Amino acid sequence: MRRYYREPAGETLPVIEAEVLALWGEEGILSKVKERMRGGEPLVFCEGPPTANRPPHMGDALTRAVKDAFLRYHIMNGRRVVPYIAGWDCHGLPVELEVERSFGTDSKAAIESYGVDRFNAVCRESVVRYKADWEEMSRRVGYGIDYEGAYLTMSNEYIESVWWSLKQLHSKGLLSKSSQVVPYCPRCGTSLSTHEAALGFEESEVRWTLVRFKVPAIDAYALVYTESPWTLVANALLAVDASKQYSVFELSGEKLLVADEKAALLGSAAKPLRTMRGSELVGLSYEPPFEYHGFDGRGFRVVASTEVTKEEGTGVMHVSPPYASADCGIGAAEGIDLFDPVDDTGRFTDAVPELAGRSVHDASSEVVRMVEVKGLLFKWGLTKRSSPFCWRCRTPLMHRLMDAWSVRASGAKERMAQLNAGVRWVPEDYRDGRFGAFLEDAKDWSVSRSRYWGTPLPVWRCPSGHEVCVGSLEELSRLSAAPLPAPLDLHRPQIDSVRLRCPECGGEMSREHYVLDCWYDSGCAPFAQYHYPFENMAEFETHRSVDFITESADQTRGWFYTQHVLSTLLFDAPAFKSVLVLGNLLDDKDRVVKSSAEGVATPGEVFSSVGADAARLYLLDSAVWQPVKFSMDDVRKAMFGTFTTVLNLYAFYSSNANAYGYTGQEAKERTHDLDRWIVSRLNTTVKEVRAGFDALEVQSAVHAVVRFIDDLSGWYVRRSRRRFWVESDPEDRFSAHATLNECLTTLSLLMAPAAPFFSDWLYRRLLGRKGSVHLEDFPVADESQIDPSLEVQMALVRQAVEAGRTARQGANIKLRQPLDEAVIAAGRDGAWVLRRYEKMLSEELNVKRIECVESREGMVEFVVSPNLRTIGPKYKETAAEVSRMLGQVDGNELVKHLRTVGRVRLGGFDLCEEDVVVSERQKSGYAHASAGDVHVYISLGIDKRLKIEGLAREVIRRVQHMRKEQGLRFEDEVEVGYSAHPDIEAAIASYRPHICNETHARSVEKSSSTDGAKSWTVDKMPLELTVRKAGH
């Protein structure tokens, strides 16, 4: 027989995926997809560039699966994804740190002596290597996007776009250099932006101290609180809030000054001596604990500041200008000299001889000791505090005054909020919640880094102080004092050697030796991925905002933010129109997966053992905006089922289609209820899937598909099986084949976004290898095929079957034993519906007759008993008589009467409903069970006729079992021989043609030969069977 369909041969998902991946390569599917997109309505996308500095883990795979599912969905809907390229974040501390680690070095000095050119070359190599890892994972997870055309933040083109943006900001006065107190990592030797600092908060123990500062004019000590004792070394001023009340308290014989509202920290023993306003303290001199610098006589005074009482403490604030931004502001306002005795590595300089060379964090305890020696320590202690650490190297950060280039984002708060109001966030509360709140509090963004591997800051200065920000390679070459080196690498150190001629004074300009925060690079991705404005001007200009992005929640303050800041400042447009925020992946111990090393399998392991599609379907069927638990075992359990089910459906379909010569012709008008039902379900599912993807709810889309698979396998195919090979009704057989074909084909399309490999495999098998599922249109629901009432009806039928089986099970009667009747009570509408499906019900429940009734009244007997709790008090001693009488009456009659009249007169006693406890008893001879509102009663009587039929089915079952044991195909004919108990013989005699038909037997004959016979016991009766393949 010619087989039209290739039947499955034990393929597993990983094998299928390997086959499909190879086919995609051979056929150049990606370029075909690109071809197909041409001319479509654009869908602007931007790949949030992963940092290529570590191997990808399963959490990264999740993000890619989500992106891919949406892209595939939209592509199938005819959208043209632009620019449809991958992207890689190549620069920055993460990469440098990885390289430093491999060198085993730990300082900028080591890098300098190794050579910045060589160091950066190694950084580049590292990026290229990890990028390859990431590409491999991405391809394997099925992320369909152009990798060849990917944007790299380290390419000259990308850098040029970044430079262009910097020049825009510079010319608008939004990028400038100033001294600011910024978070600073002493190990990395560079400042960080505030949102970078926010990435590294950790709980740690800090040393707090209360220190006495003598204020002679009031003959008391001002108490000062600090959690960074080392900053006392640079104390320059004390600050008070001029509008607040202060008091001098007496405590254990000493006089202490604190703000009234903070007096509680002195305890109840403290007695106020005199009170004054903060303003009265302003201008007084005090004796500092350390005096390493004189401040030209302008220091060591009490000054006024409103910052004071905002903070924890005493209401008297110690001011050390270089180490906190509030302090810096106060110092500048008072015009005092800057005294910063800490070097770039976070160590004290010779200005503090006792501490020279010690790092500030380590020096705190020593400072406390020194204060104590001077008799100025009031109290100290340790407390838990979450404080910032370097997000990459885990060194505690300090705050430090530095020259830094920053982007003035604070001025654009309102505009950023306005633009954000129109952005669609999923989950919605991110818009006004986390993200919105962050925008309200937007700080200026310190973007310069004193490092090596990054986009160089394109600002050159001449000795006369002129400044130029270069915005393109053309401009660089035009201003350059000498021809540019070729090939040109824009990175350090080559770029540092480029000198410009000052356009204003002709002087030689040299570059500011900073590189950029790598978050600035990625924030430019929406336009820099196009090499805008040097290429693709029109493409970018027509869209401006990206239509859709999705990344994990930790990007709220990272990439989501930087994009939004830059897009607002540069284009006055939101960076993206809709964003799906993803939760983290959790391992089996609820820890966030941060690398493959920590407990969770690598993507490679997962894909090769359970398959990428299984992992994808599992992940996409979860609430992806929340933390998602992931373990390989769960994937296997939860999803293998779905794939094997579809695989089996295809196996079933293909073998039957092959056997009956069906080759995919379209269905004619569908008349069979089951066909109409499953097609209705199919179209409903199409609607649900579309709605899910359109609402950015992958989970509901994927879930709808899974439910459909259940219905298709669990009800449609199960109920329709015989129709697939019925000889007598070829039209109906054709309808079944055609319907299943349509369901499977559409299913392959519906699965394509979530399970790109398996769906394509299925599609190709169904259509004989022509084309690919990813070049097809996404299905559109045919409303005319949807019949909601039919779907409701079928659900009712399934409930009735469920209840019927429960009833049989309860009575312990095998399904293969035919029974007489089932009475189904399902209410008026239910009974009306179920009557239509009597044939189906009788087959499912294996009963001869189905009777659908509206009420179950006829099927139950009411048993009444006295409610002694009410009867007792009412009738006292005659209660016993009432009870006896109740025991004698017909319960059914009594209940009927009670329910209509409400009371009953019984032998001179008046009884109402509460006096009677009614219980139900099944009519004898029936087994009962219910599901929902459907009650099913199955008659239990088995007469001779039913018994014989049951025995015949026992014989059939055993023959089938033996056929299977011998590995026969269903079209193979057999000859059956038997010897058995007379009852069984009688059953065989009555049902011989039926048995032959069911078992594909040419003959069923009594035989004495025991050769190859198998012995069975049926209902304690012996049965010997031989099954032989019939000769041709």
Next chain:
RNA sequence: GGGCCCAUAGCUUAGGUUGGCUGGAGCACCCGGCUGAUAACCGGGAGGUCACCGGUUCAAAUCCGGUUGGGCCCA
């Protein structure tokens, strides 16, 4: 210290905006069925104080307040 989210069977979870009648599934477990999807398919059973405490209400898994535990974020 502050904000947001979460807590439902052994595990993964639906439902919660609109309070209401027996809180649904799947996996695992036990029992059974089916036998032209068979290293498949189907059914049944057991398993839940819906984290804890309190409030509103005739009625709370659902609304409100608090506690505990977890996640994320801010400073």
